[in-house]
Amino acid sequence: MVTRLLHAWIWCGIPHNTTADINPTRISNIISLMVIFVLLLQVPIILYYWHFGGGYKVTLVVSHSALFCLVPLLNRTGLQREAKFILVGVFISYIAWSCFVWQANVNVHYYLLLGVFICPFIFNTQTIAMWVCIESHVIVFLLIDGFYIWQVNPQYLSEYHQVVSFSSTVFLALSCTLASMHIGRNMTRTQQKLSMANQRSDALLLNILPRPIAQRLKNVQGKIADQYDQASICFLDLENFSLLVKTLKAHELVDLLDDVFSQFDQLSEHHGLEKIKTIGDGYMAAAGVPDINNAHAVQCCAYALAVKEAFSALQRKYHLTTGLRIGIGSGEVVAGVIGRSKFCYDLWGEAVTLAARMESHGRIDQIQVTQSTYEMAKHEYFFEPRGKVKIKGLGQIKTYWLVGKIE
CATH class of the missing domain: 3.30.70.1230 (Nucleotide cyclase, GGDEF domain)
Structure with missing residues (x-):
């Protein structure tokens, strides 16, 4: 039963005859499921330390977990682009609200850099949408880190150390952005090569078999x-x-x-x-x-x-x-x-x-x-x-x- 539910979630909005494992829709479904799983794992800790603002934190986890459930639902209705924006927006929202609720630097905002690396996998690397999402992750990351340096913990750092700390944060964000660009370009090249290879294999198959038979042979198991x-x-x-x-x-x-x-x-x-x-x-x-x-x-x-x-x-x-x-x-x-x-x-x-x-x-x-x-x-x-x-x-x-x- 659980396996069926997981399979249905992961393959929401994807045609049954697709053979591509690196499918942006499928990846967005998987990421939403993984994030929900990670969020729910925090509930026992929140309950144990309930006196540290447990009510706010449980509300934050439950509300954002419910919002992540919209991703496969939107994919199922054919709104893949909206599903990806929901995924990115809810993820950034959860990190930002977590930092605000906890009022302490527990390094949660570094998950935003993980989001920078995930963007090339869920968006077409040639679209503006991917760069908007990457920049959103980076900007929110820098704002939160600056908030910690100059607002939450200014008494622990001198002005010099504050500047150096924020500069390191900027360089780290820039490095992650450049690495994400490189990943995106390599993915584009790989997908182009795979597409060309598939076209060649299809052309060879059509030289051997009639087109309707070739389609059936690729999509249907059996004789x-x-x-x-x-x-x-x-x-x-x-x-x-x-x-x-x-x-x-x-x-x-x-x-x-x-x-x-x-x-x-x-x-x-x-x-x-x-x-x-x-x-x-x-x-x-x-x-x-x-x-x-x-x-x-x-x-x-x-x-x-x-x-x-x-x-x-x-x-x-x-x-x-x-x-x-x-x-x-x-x-x-x-x-x-x-x-x-x-x-x-x-x-x-x-x-x-x-x-x-x-x-x-x-x-x-x-x-x-x-x-x-x-x-x-x-x-x-x-x-x-x-x-x-x-x-x-x-x-x-x-x-x-x-x-x-x-x-």
Whole structure:
């Protein structure tokens, strides 16, 4: 029960999907809780020495503890900036009133210098608010120390010692302020580096996984597996690729494949398809996965025609004699992330099998589609019936050649 309450207090006002431990809102909640705990520890001492103004001191502790409870409440309502000012203001108020109530130098005001070091952790170091709070701590600290030197205990110090004592106090406050500035700058640099590192890792993750899947992988524990009733898959494969491997040098082959697949990537993004993977000289893309839509077959047809046209330009550019086979299949699909050290997002199911067979049993520079793809895209594209093709494991399947778009 206590653990739950502490957890709820500390994480008030913080989204559940956050991964940052150095969170200003979280730190302000923790500090308010710690200060309340320290204040309540003083109650037994106050009660024991009740004749030393116990009533005033208990009232001071209880009232300021109640005010510190406003910090997580304000954070919960989205008023994070106000919560931080409440935290700083109540802290300074407690120190100032304590010094006034006790009327003796018991070094309580030195806690204000601790507040100087805490400010960079709860405020953005680039904002004026942080410097206002630091200066408030320093000014109140100097006023209280000067009050002790010249008002409370002047009879114990000569004028010379008073000046030296206050000068030491000023130098100490200045040193703490400079150290706090250094901490703030280092925190800013560290946060910038962490932000850049997170952006790079996110970019790398998006090169491997679709954006919705990448978000789920970061935010949700457990396996990712989805069932899609309808989706369309497009397979692309370079004909006579083994001949290219023998005739081209290593860097020439890599440059060629990089250019080919980069254009395939751009076209898949343009037409709303999701690149799934490349296998050697093969390329697989999907429509309707992971974002469900009813135009997946139309998207695949548009993509296939665009790829065919782009590859014709690449043939002329690189003087290629090889061709491109394209196959499209539609149907049920199962999608998921597999692997641990080198995970990948992959698809299985009827549509994948059909698309692979359409490509492998197709012809060079032709786009072969299944009956289901034809039925969903025939109102927007021209098709020529090929007839029935014997497919291993699937028997006789009626297929079509995709010719072009209906004007």
